[in-house]
Amino acid sequence: xxxxxxxxxxxxxxxxxxxxxxxxxxxxxxxxxxxxxxxxxxxxxxxxxxxxxxxxxxxxxxxxxxxxxxxxxxxxxxxxxxxxxxxxxxxxxxxxxxxxxxxxxxxxxxxxxxxxxxxxxxxxxxxxxxxxxxxxxxxxxxxxxxxxxxxxxxxxxxxxxxxxxxxxxxxxxxxxxxxxxxxxxxxxxxxxxxxxxxxxxxxxxxxxxxxxxxxxxxxxxxxxxxxxxxxxxxxxxxxxxxxxxxxxxxxxxxxxxxxxxxxxxxxxxxxxxxxxxxxxxxxxxxxxxxxxxxxxxxxxxxxxxxxxxxxxxxxxxxxxxxxxxxxxxxxxxxxxxxxxxxxxxxxxxxxxxxxxxxx
Numbered sequence: 368x369x370x371x372x373x374x375x376x377x378x379x380x381x382x383x384x385x386x387x388x389x390x391x392x393x394x395x396x397x398x399x400x401x402x403x404x405x406x407x408x409x410x411x412x413x414x415x416x417x418x419x420x421x422x423x424x425x426x427x428x429x430x431x432x433x434x435x436x437x438x439x440x441x442x443x444x445x446x447x448x449x450x451x452x453x454x455x456x457x458x459x460x461x462x463x464x465x466x467x468x469x470x471x472x473x474x475x476x477x478x479x480x481x482x483x484x485x486x487x488x489x490x491x492x493x494x495x496x497x498x499x500x501x502x503x504x505x506x507x508x509x510x511x512x513x514x515x516x517x518x519x520x521x522x523x524x525x526x527x528x529x530x531x532x533x534x535x536x537x538x539x540x541x542x543x544x545x546x547x548x549x550x551x552x553x554x555x556x557x558x559x560x561x562x563x564x565x566x567x568x569x570x571x572x573x574x575x576x577x578x579x580x581x582x583x584x585x586x587x588x589x590x591x592x593x594x595x596x597x598x599x600x601x602x603x604x605x606x607x608x609x610x611x612x613x614x615x616x617x618x619x620x621x622x623x624x625x626x627x628x629x630x631x632x633x634x635x636x637x638x639x640x641x642x643x644x645x646x647x648x649x650x651x652x653x654x655x656x657x658x659x660x661x662x663x664x665x666x667x668x669x670x671x672x673x674x675x676x677x678x679x680x681x682x683x684x685x686x687x688x689x690x691x692x693x694x695x696x697x698x699x700x701x702x703x704x705x706x707x708x709x710x711x712x713x714x715x716x717x718x719x720x721x722x723x724x725x726x
Contacts, residue, residue, distance in 0.1 A: 369574035393655075398660015399489035399676065407649050410436030412463040414653070417636075418617040419593045420670050421507065428665035433656050438650065448547070450623035451641055456477050460643040463650045466506050468547060469499055473638040473709045481640040487651040492677045493658060499705050503637035504654055507666070508673040510611040510700075511551030511632035512691050518623045519605050525557035525628040530576060530606055533585050538605025541598045542579070544588035544726060548719040550708050551632035552579075552608055554701055558630050564701055570711070572718050579722065588726060600623055610634070615671040615690035626689060626698045633703060667691070 396403075414430060416422040422443065430441040446467045454460045455478075465480070490504060497505040499581045514686045515524050516538070524536050533540075555565055555623040569667040579586075585606050589595040592613045598604045599617035604697055609616075610671065614626055638657065656662065665675035667681035671690040674681060693699065708715070 374580060375556045382681050393489040393491065397487060397489050397655060400661055401491060402656055403435070403652055404438040405438060407652060409647040410438075410646065410649060411440040411442060412646065412649050413442045413444055413461055414464045414466075414651060415444045416506075417592060418445055418467040419591075419596065420612050421592070421672065423668035424666050424672075428669055429657050432662070433650045433653065437652070437656070439653075441653075443696055444536065444650070447647070453481060455642045458643060460645060462641050462644060464640050464645050464653060465641050466636055467639070469503060469635055470550070470705065470708050470712055472503045473500040473705060474638050475713055476500050477642075480644050481644065481647065483640065483694055484651070486566040487603050489658065491544065492660065494677055497635055497636070499637075503639045504658060506638035506657070507612075508624075508675060509548070509634050509636070511555070511634050512609065512611050512614065513555070513606060513607045513627040513629075513631070514599060514609050514614045514617075514624050515627065516599075516604075516623060523625065524602055524606065524627060526627060527555045528561070530555070530608070530694060531559040531582055533582055534595060536606070538585070539623075540582060540585050540586045541589055541595055541604035541607030541609065542586045542709045543595070544586075544723045545590040546720075546723070548712075548716050550703055550715070551634060553715075554703070555608055555630070557591050557700075564620050564630065567701075568707055569705055570707070570715075572715060576718060576722050583726070585639045588723070610692050611692070612670045612672050618686060618690065628678050628692070630701055631696070631699070632701050650689070 394718055395562050416425055433439060434569045446465055448467060448471055451465055466590060476482060488504060493505065494557045496506065513527060519538060520536060522669050543552050553570060553575040556578040558564060560574060560578040563680060587598060589598060592610060592640045595607060596613040599607060600620050600622045611626060614624060618624055638654060640647055644650050660676040661679035663676040664679035664681045667674045668683055671687045673692060
C-alpha cells in the first residue's frame with residue numbers, strides 16, 4: 368500500500384481552466400469533516416449520486432460515519448437531472464443533496480440549484496480551482512480515459528487516434544451514449560481525428576460527431592457507469608471511453624484491462640443543494656462533513672477517484688495506483704474550458720441528442 372500526497376501544485380495544473388470561487392472564509396467553528404453537535408440528530412436527509420462504485424464508496428466513507436456522528440439517517444437515491452427539474456418546477460423537492468454534471472450546475476445556478484453561502488462550508492483545503500461557479504463544491508475529481516483489453520493486442524494502443532483506428536486495433540468500443548452529454552468524449556473524438564490539443568477550441572461539433580459516426584458499427588453504447596463497467600468485465604468490448612473509477616471497478620473484478628494516460632480528460636462532478644431543498648441547513652452540514660480529509664481520503668481508497676481535500680493522504684493498493692491520476696499523469700492530461708462549454712451547452716445538447724437518437 369502507498370500513501371499519496373495530493374498537493375495543490377499537483378492538482379492545480381489540471382484545473383487551471385476552471386473558475387476559482389468559494390474563497391469566502393467559513394464562519395468560526397465551521398471545520399470540514401466535523402458535525403455541529405447533535406443539532407440534526409434524529410433527522411433524515413436524501414442524498415443522490417450516480418450509483419455503482421462511487422455511491423457505494425460515498426456511503427461507506429462519508430454517510431455511514433455521518434450517521435454515527437450526527438445521528439442523521441441518510442437515504443440514497445439516483446441523481447436524475449430531469450427529475451430534479453420537475454421537483455423544482457413543481458415546488459416539491461425531496462432531495463437534500465444532488466451529485467451531478469458541473470456544466471448543468473453552472474448553467475442552472477440560482478434556478479435549479481441554490482447559490483451557496485460559503486461561510487457555512489469550510490473550503491479552505493479544497494484544491495484551488497476545483498470550485499466552478501457559486502452553486503457547487505467538488506464531490507470528486509476523476510478522469511475520462513481510454514481503457515483497453517490487455518489480452519487482445521500484442522502492441523498496446525497509445526491514445527485516442529488508436530481508439531478510432533479499428534483496422535489496426537479491431538474490436539468493439541464501449542462509448543458513452545447516455546442522455547447526459549459528455550464533453551470529454553467530444554474532446555477525445557477531436558484528438559482522435561488529429562486535432563492538436565492546443566487547437567481544440569472553439570470545439571468543432573460537426574467534426575467530432577462525424578468522427579464518432581465513422582466507427583458506428585464498432586460502438587457498443589452504454590448509458591450508465593454500471594453498464595460501462597459490465598462491458599469491460601464481460602469482455603464485450605475491446606476498448607472503452609470510461610471514467611477511471613469504473614475501469615478500476617472492472618479491474619478489481621478481474622478484467623484484464625489497462626488505462627491509457629495520454630490525453631485523458633480532467634473531470635469534476637458537482638455537489639449541490641437543489642433549489643427549495645427541504646432542510647438547507649442540514650444540507651450545508653452534510654456538505655461540510657463530506658469535504659473532510661478523512662472522508663475524502665477513504666473515498667479515494669474505495670473508488671480510485673482523487674480526493675478533494677489537500678490534507679488527504681489515501682493509502683491505496685498497487686492496482687488502484689494504476690487507475691488514479693498523479694502528478695506525472697497530469698502532464699499528459701487535457702483540462703476543460705468550463706466557461707466555453709456552458710456558453711455553448713444548448714447547441715451541444717441538441718447535437719448530442721440527435722446523435723444518440725440516430726444511432
